[in-house]
Amino acid sequence: MRVKSSILGMALLATAATMGAPVPAAAQDSNYVPLFTYRTGPFSGSGIYIAEGMHDYLEMLNQRDGGIGGVKIAIEECETGYDTKKGLECYEAVKGKKPVVVNPWSTGITLPLIPRAAVDKVPVLSMAYGLSASAIGDTFPWIFNPPATYWDGMSMILSYIGTKEGGLDKLKGKTLGFIYLDAGYGKEPIPLLEQLAKDYGFTLKLYPVPATEMQNQSSQWLNVRRDKPDHMVMYGWGAMQPTAVKEAAKVNYPMDKFISIWWINEDDVGSAGPASKGLKSLNFHAVGDNFPAVQDIKKYVTDKNLTQTDKSHLGKVLYNRGVYNSMLIAEGIRNAQKLTGKKVITGEDMRRGLETLNVSEARLKEIGLAGFSGPVKLSCADHNGHFSTFMQEWDGTKWAKVSGDIKPMADKVSPLLTAAAKDYIDKNGNWPKRTEACDKAS
Amino acid sequence: MFYREAGQFKTTYQADQAVFPILQDRVGLALILIGAFVLIPLVASDFFLSVVMIPLLILALASIGLNILTGYTGLLSLGTGGFMGVGAFACYKLTTLFPGVNIVIWILVSGFFSTALGILFGLPSLRIKGFYLTVATLAAQFFLDWSFIRIQWLTNYNTSGAIEVPTRTLFSFPVTGPNATPQFRYLVILAVVTLLTWFASNLVHGRIGRMWMAVRDMDLAAELIGIPLYRTKLLAFAISSYYCGVAGALMVFFWYGSAEPGVFNIDQSFTILFMVIIGGLGSLTGSFFGAALIYGLPIMMKAVLHGLGINILPATVEHLTFMTVGALIVLVLIVEPLGLARLWQITKQKLRVWPFPY
Numbered sequence: 001m002r003v004k005s006s007i008l009g010m011a012l013l014a015t016a017a018t019m020g021a022p023v024p025a026a027a028q029d030s031n032y033v034p035l036f037t038y039r040t041g042p043f044s045g046s047g048i049y050i051a052e053g054m055h056d057y058l059e060m061l062n063q064r065d066g067g068i069g070g071v072k073i074a075i076e077e078c079e080t081g082y083d084t085k086k087g088l089e090c091y092e093a094v095k096g097k098k099p100v101v102v103n104p105w106s107t108g109i110t111l112p113l114i115p116r117a118a119v120d121k122v123p124v125l126s127m128a129y130g131l132s133a134s135a136i137g138d139t140f141p142w143i144f145n146p147p148a149t150y151w152d153g154m155s156m157i158l159s160y161i162g163t164k165e166g167g168l169d170k171l172k173g174k175t176l177g178f179i180y181l182d183a184g185y186g187k188e189p190i191p192l193l194e195q196l197a198k199d200y201g202f203t204l205k206l207y208p209v210p211a212t213e214m215q216n217q218s219s220q221w222l223n224v225r226r227d228k229p230d231h232m233v234m235y236g237w238g239a240m241q242p243t244a245v246k247e248a249a250k251v252n253y254p255m256d257k258f259i260s261i262w263w264i265n266e267d268d269v270g271s272a273g274p275a276s277k278g279l280k281s282l283n284f285h286a287v288g289d290n291f292p293a294v295q296d297i298k299k300y301v302t303d304k305n306l307t308q309t310d311k312s313h314l315g316k317v318l319y320n321r322g323v324y325n326s327m328l329i330a331e332g333i334r335n336a337q338k339l340t341g342k343k344v345i346t347g348e349d350m351r352r353g354l355e356t357l358n359v360s361e362a363r364l365k366e367i368g369l370a371g372f373s374g375p376v377k378l379s380c381a382d383h384n385g386h387f388s389t390f391m392q393e394w395d396g397t398k399w400a401k402v403s404g405d406i407k408p409m410a411d412k413v414s415p416l417l418t419a420a421a422k423d424y425i426d427k428n429g430n431w432p433k434r435t436e437a438c439d440k441a442s
Numbered sequence: 443m444f445y446r447e448a449g450q451f452k453t454t455y456q457a458d459q460a461v462f463p464i465l466q467d468r469v470g471l472a473l474i475l476i477g478a479f480v481l482i483p484l485v486a487s488d489f490f491l492s493v494v495m496i497p498l499l500i501l502a503l504a505s506i507g508l509n510i511l512t513g514y515t516g517l518l519s520l521g522t523g524g525f526m527g528v529g530a531f532a533c534y535k536l537t538t539l540f541p542g543v544n545i546v547i548w549i550l551v552s553g554f555f556s557t558a559l560g561i562l563f564g565l566p567s568l569r570i571k572g573f574y575l576t577v578a579t580l581a582a583q584f585f586l587d588w589s590f591i592r593i594q595w596l597t598n599y600n601t602s603g604a605i606e607v608p609t610r611t612l613f614s615f616p617v618t619g620p621n622a623t624p625q626f627r628y629l630v631i632l633a634v635v636t637l638l639t640w641f642a643s644n645l646v647h648g649r650i651g652r653m654w655m656a657v658r659d660m661d662l663a664a665e666l667i668g669i670p671l672y673r674t675k676l677l678a679f680a681i682s683s684y685y686c687g688v689a690g691a692l693m694v695f696f697w698y699g700s701a702e703p704g705v706f707n708i709d710q711s712f713t714i715l716f717m718v719i720i721g722g723l724g725s726l727t728g729s730f731f732g733a734a735l736i737y738g739l740p741i742m743m744k745a746v747l748h749g750l751g752i753n754i755l756p757a758t759v760e761h762l763t764f765m766t767v768g769a770l771i772v773l774v775l776i777v778e779p780l781g782l783a784r785l786w787q788i789t790k791q792k793l794r795v796w797p798f799p800y
Contacts, residue, residue, distance in 0.1 A: 039757035040764075051757075079756040084698060084705060085497070089741065092493045111604050112699035119620040131602055182591055184603030184702060191601075210591070211704060308755065420601050427598055429541060429608045 030067065030074040031333055031345060033058060034094040036105050041081035043238045046265060046318055050105065051077065052309040053322020056297045059307060061330055063300040068330055069337040071344055084108040091116075100336075100350040101125050101329055107185055117142035118432060123351040125332075127325050128153075128262065128284070132188060133420035135384030137355065140421070141436045144354050146328065146376055147284050147387040150235070151416055152408035153261050154189040156282060158196055160259070160391050160406050161231050172201035177229030179220060179236070179244060182208040186235045192416060199412075205229055214240040221247040234260040242271035249275035255394075256280070262389070265318045269394045277396040282406075284389040285324045285373040287399045289315030292368030294323065317399060324373060331359050331367075331376075339439060352439050355380055374405065380438035386410060445793040461647055478632055483625045491624040492697075494741055498730075499628075499635045500692045501737050505717040505729035506642055507685025512715070513724035514646055515678035516658030517567055521579040522686050522714040524586030527706030528556040529687025530694040531596045534605045538598055545610035545618055546630060549695065553687035559586070560683025567675045571661075583708055590703035597703075606700040618695045627696045634692065638685060643726055645681070654678055655724070686714075713737075720771060722783025731782035735774070739767050 035058075037051035038044055058073050067073050076097075078090035087109030091102065101123050104110040110130035117124045118141065126134070126145045134143035148156070161176075162168035178193060180186030190206070197204040205227050207220040217240075224232065232253060234244055241264050248258055255278035262282045269276045289295065294314060301307050302314065313319045336345045336353025345353070359376040374387050388405035425431040445466050452458040462468045482495060508522050533552035537545055563582035567575055590596060597605050609619030616622045617630055645651050653674045656664035665671050694701045713736060721732020740763040747759055754762075778785045792799070 037757070040760045077756045079760040081760065084702070088698065089493045092489050096487075096489065107602065108604075108702045108704065111602065111606065111702070115606070115609075115620040115699065133601070183704060184601070187603055188601055210588075212587075212707070423599075423601070424606070427538065427600070427608065428606060 029344060030072040031100050032074040032076070032094075032097050033329060033333075034090070034097075034099045034102060035075060035077045036080050036087060036090050036103055036109065037077050038080050038082040038105065040079060041083065043082040045267060046238065046263065047082065047105070049265065049313055049316055049318035050322040050325070052307065052313055053319040053324075054103070054326045055322075056301050056307050056309055057293070057323045057326035058330065060293070060297045060301050063304070063306065064296055068333045069343055071337075073330075073333070080104075080106065080109060082106050082108075084112070088112060095120055095122065098346065100333060100345055100347055101354070103127070103325060103329070104130070107131075114140065114143055115428070121347045121351075123347055123354060125325070125328060125354070127321075127328065129185070131424070133417055133424050135382060135386070135417055136421040137378075137380050137383040138434050139425060139431070140383065141355075141380075141434050142351055144378065144383045146357075146378060146383070146385045147374070148389055148408060149384055149386070149413070149417070150185065150188050150261065151192050151413045152384075152386050153282055153389070154192050154233070155196070155409035155413055156389055156406040157233055157259050157261070158200075159409060160280075160403060162200075163403075168200050173203075174231070175203045175205060175227060175229040177205045177207060177224055177227065177232045179207040179209060179217075179224075179232060179234045181214070181235060181237050181240055182210045185237065189235065192412065195412065195416075209236070209240055209244075214238060215243050217243050217247045221251045221253075224248075224253060225251040230257065232258045234258070234264075236260065237263055241265075241268035245269055245272045245276050245279065248272075254278070259391070262321075266316055266398070274396055276394055279394045280391050280402070281394070281399070282389050283317065283392050283399070284387065285320055286371060286401070287315060287317045287320055287392070291370070291372050293327075293372075294320075294368075296368060297323075320372075327359075327367070327369060327372075328354075328357070328376065331363070332357055351436065354378060355383070356439050386413070445790070445796070447794075461643060475636070478636075479629070483628060488624045491628045494738060496624070496628055496631055496697050498733050498738055499631050500689050500697055501714070501717060502730045502733040503635050503638060503692065504686050504689035504714045505721060505733050506639060506726055507682045507689060508714050508718050509721075509724065509726065509729050510642065510646070510654070510685065511678050511682035512718055513722075513728075514651060514658060515654040515675060517564075517675060517678060518572070518576045519579040519682070520576055520708065520711045520715065521563060521582035521586070523706045523708060523710030524583040525556045525560055525683045525686035526690025526693065526710065527586055527590050527703070528559050528683075529553055529690035530701060530706070531590060531605065532556070532687070533691035533695060534607075535596065535598075537608070537610065541608070541610075544612060545695065546612060546634070549634065549688060549691045552691045553684040556683040556687025556690070557680045560679045560686075561676055564676050564679030564683075567679065568672045580708075583711055587703065587707055590706060602702075604700055604702045605694065607695050607698075610695075619699070622696075631692055631696055634688065638688065639726060642681075642685070646726065650674075650677065658724075716771070720774060720781055722781025725781065725783035727786060728781050728783030731786065735770070735782065736767070739763075739770065743767075 035054050038047035039051050055075060058075050061068060062072055080087040080090055087104060087106060099122055103125050104113055107130050110126045113124050114131060124143045128148055130145050132149040132151055134140040134145050135149055165171060193204055207223060209217055209220060236244055245268060249272040255276055258279050260281040264281045269279055302309050302311050332350055332354040335357055336349040337343060339352055340349045355378060357376060357378045361375050364370050376385060378385055386408050388407045390401055390405055391403040392399040393402040447464045450465055504526060511517050511519050529552045532555035533548050536548045536552060566578045570578060597603055607618050609616050609621060611617060615626055617626055653669050656669055657674050661671055717732035717736045720735055722728025743763045744759055
């Protein structure tokens with residue numbers, strides 16, 4: 001009985017604590033940046049790298065420069081476990097503390113935040129994921145998804161294959177296999193692929209992988225062996241990626257014909273051992289730690305044990321992706337400060353800052369990331385930029401850049417984008433018209 | 443001392459058979475209802491309402507649904523997530539096809555679509571029992587899960603394969619969508635959950651509930667005393683699915699605001715099943731307790747750790763809550779295998795004789 005009553009007592013106490021727990025207010029002299037991360041759960045294999053990269057770059061700015069524009073960045077991580085429920089919980093928890101921007105890091109969490117962003121005045125930075133149509137800034141003034149959408153990604157993979165074959169017209173009569181996660185994300189490029197298949201005369205073979213069957217792809221790859229596609233493209237995530245690489249190796253699919261979108265990491269490819277040599281993946285930023293900014297992370301953060309980061313993670317592809325994400329946040333804050341003249345900015349200021357974001361080559365050099373990525377310039381109409389990416393190849397131990405800049409096929413992608421944005425508005429009935437003024441780029 | 447029925451004389455059979463025969467229980471229930479309807483919306487923060495109370499009520503409603511099937515009728519089901527999804531997608535289709543009709547009506551109507559599918563997948567329940575029936579409901583879960591991903595008509599051909607909740611109003615206040623205040627959403631959910639719980643309470647205490655329990659305790663004996671097995675089991679499937687469907691629609695429209703099909707996967711079914719088992723099989727109060735323990739406890743633990751000012755990383759907190767909740771579940775099941783509802787009952791019995799237990 002004593003145990004039972006103490007359980008009841010504890011439950012009561014905890015309830016009281018939750019109801020009374022005050023939301024800790026962010027200090028007035030800092031810019032509050034919550035980071036939604038997933039270091040736990042089934043996707044933590046990717047999430048840990050991303051979380052570390054995001055956190056360490058901002059922490060480095062705090063340590064080295066005392067924040068941005070003389071104001072510290074209040075960094076707070078919130079664990080989502082890649083779960084929509086917990087992501088919304090995180091959002092509700094941070095909302096009251098006036099965040100300048102949120103990074104949902106999951107399409108499932110991004111979608112419910114899209115309508116709320118304008119109401120709560122919190123911009124959403126869904127970097128190269130989320131809703132592709134949110135690239136249209138006139139419809140979605142609060143959502144930003146640079147540097148490229150999944151449709152851009154697919155068109156870039158296609159043009160890379162085109163150059164390999166000696167021209168897109170050479171694709172005629174070829175077969176292209178598309179293996180994808182059978183969810184919104186993986187299915188998104190299919191309309192584009194069907195369009196391109198018609199335009200260039202190649203045959204399209206689809207191999208959907210259900211989310212529950214990510215680690216069992218033998219049937220899909222048996223079909224691949226039967227169909228013998230000339231090229232394979234993968235839109236995978238989590239456990240699906242290492243499994244696909246292993247299965248491809250098992251059916252002896254030529255790895256140099258196997259191209260993935262930008263989410264595959266070293267661990268995924270490495271899982272198949274030396275057999276995965278030659279696999280290609282799209283990327284929009286460099287790998288490796290050979291950049292002054294990343295070296296500064298080493299000097300100011302990891303060497304001083306101000307983070308949990310495993311030192312060997314620095315420079316890995318998804319770590320650098322986190323750095324890239326934080327670089328966009330930092331530059332957005334800096335731009336907003338310049339635009340408004342305020343040191344401590346609000347979500348509204350950040351929205352203006354991101355909208356007129358202009359990270360030029362010179363600016364990248366200034367912040368110690370020369371050659372890390374291409375310049376990023378956004379505008380009121382275009383919240384994505386549709387920037388070029390490049391192809392990288394796995395040489396057995398690391399990624400190596402194997403192509404120049406590949407441009408997305410704007411003529412093929414933009415009609416889809418406009419249609420999708422229009423569709424979103426139609427379905428949402430009274431979607432608010434953009435009332436936010438458009439700033440001149442500073 | 444205070445909680446005893448001495449002096450409360452029942453002069454009619456009706457009073458004697460009441461669900462709450464003791465005056466103190468009725469007063470307590472009234473206090474809880476007043477607290478839930480008046481006090482909580484007035485004092486609780488937006489965070490508490492939208493992160494703790496709203497999910498808790500919705501999950502409790504789903505637990506009641508599963509409890510009717512598993513706890514009262516003894517048919518173990520793993521299709522809860524799927525049936526919740528049917529409600530959500532039905533509500534989405536209805537409100538986009540007929541935007542003029544009030545959303546609360548559609549929420550309540552969407553449950554009937556779940557009912558239809560529940561009956562369909564309940565059909566094998568006469569021929570197969572126990573684990574085999576569980577497997578049949580598992581098939582329902584997988585089939586429905588598959589449909590949500592594959593049948594694009596359900597999401598109105600949305601490119602991201604998700605449903606996005608449009609803004610709807612009730613008494614000209616927004617009740618869904620980004621402009622709806624947590625207070626208003628909470629009150630609407632509370633009203634729906636209270637109404638349906640009251641209905642369920644009347645069902646399980648009446649003739650139908652007794653039929654369900656007879657089937658649960660021994661179906662052969664139940665058949666011999668004249669209970670039509672097939673109809674009783676199907677009725678349980680139908681009503682259970684109705685509750686799950688309404689809970690699913692509430693979940694997407696009043697809590698998430700948009701949903702990918704993955705929300706209604708098998709994990710959702712298991713979560714609800716755990717709530718039912720921990721809360722207490724065959725108890726409506728238990729459904730609320732179970733939802734509070736499984737869903738609320740991790741949030742409370744985070745708040746407590748945060749409130750104490752302990753500076754640990756959020757990922758560590760996550761691991762800690764996983765371990766503690768797991769341990770607590772095992773502990774509760776060892777200390778009281780019949781669930782929290784039984785614990786509550788024991789407490790009430792002890793209270794009745796307190797402070798002189800002899």
